[in-house]
Amino acid sequence: MLSKSIESALNKQIRIEAESSQAYLAMAVWAEVKGLEGISGFMYDQSDEEREHMLKLVKFVNERGGHAHVSELKAPSVSFTSFKGMFETLLEHEIFVSESINELVHISLQEKDYATHNFLQWYVAEQIEEEATARTILDKIKMIGDDKGGLYLFDRDIMQLTVNSAADITAK
Numbered sequence: 804m805l806s807k808s809i810e811s812a813l814n815k816q817i818r819i820e821a822e823s824s825q826a827y828l829a830m831a832v833w834a835e836v837k838g839l840e841g842i843s844g845f846m847y848d849q850s851d852e853e854r855e856h857m858l859k860l861v862k863f864v865n866e867r868g869g870h871a872h873v874s875e876l877k878a879p880s881v882s883f884t885s886f887k888g889m890f891e892t893l894l895e896h897e898i899f900v901s902e903s904i905n906e907l908v909h910i911s912l913q914e915k916d917y918a919t920h921n922f923l924q925w926y927v928a929e930q931i932e933e934e935a936t937a938r939t940i941l942d943k944i945k946m947i948g949d950d951k952g953g954l955y956l957f958d959r960d961i962m963q964l965t966v967n968s969a970a971d972i973t974a975k
C-alpha cells in the first residue's frame with residue numbers, strides 16, 4: 804500500500820511524463836512542418852515513449868492501492884528559433900526529469916518504501932540513456948551549425964536512430 808506522500812509524489816511524476824509526451828509531440832509537429840521528417844519521426848517516437856513512462860506509473864500507483872491522477876497539463880512550447888534551440892530544450896527537460904526521479908527515489912528511501920524504490924530503478928536507468936541521447940544529438944547539431952546540407956544529412960541519419968529505437972521496442 805502506498806503512503807499518501809508517495810502517492811502524491813508519484814502522481815506528480817505522472818503529470819511530468821504526460822507533459823514530456825506533449826512537449827515532444829509539439830517538437831515532432833514543428834519539425835514535420837519544417838520538412839525534416841527524420842527529426843520529426845524521432846520526436847514522435849520520443850513522445851510515444853514518454854506516454855509509456857506515464858502509463859507504467861499509472862499502473863503501478865493503481866496496483867499498489869493508490870489512485871492515479873489524470874490531470875490538466877502545462878501547455879508545451881510549440882515553436883522554436885532553431886533545431887539547436889529545440890534540442891537544447893529537450894536536454895534541459897530531460898535533466899529536469901532526472902532530478903524529479905532522483906527526488907522520488909530519495910522520498911521512497913526516506914519512507915522505507917522498497918517496492919517503489921525498486922520500481923523507480925527502471926526510470927533511473929532510462930534517464931541516463933535519454934540524457935546521453937539528447938547530449939549526442941545536441942553535439943552533432945552544434946557541429947552542423949547553420950549548414951543546410953549538414954542538417955539534411957543529420958535528418959537522414961536520425962531516421963536510422965528512429966529505426967533502431969523502434970526495433971528496441973519491438974524486441975522488448
Ligand code: OFO
Pocket residue numbers: 820823853856897900926929930933
Ligand atoms: Fe524522458 O522522461 Fe520519461 O522518464
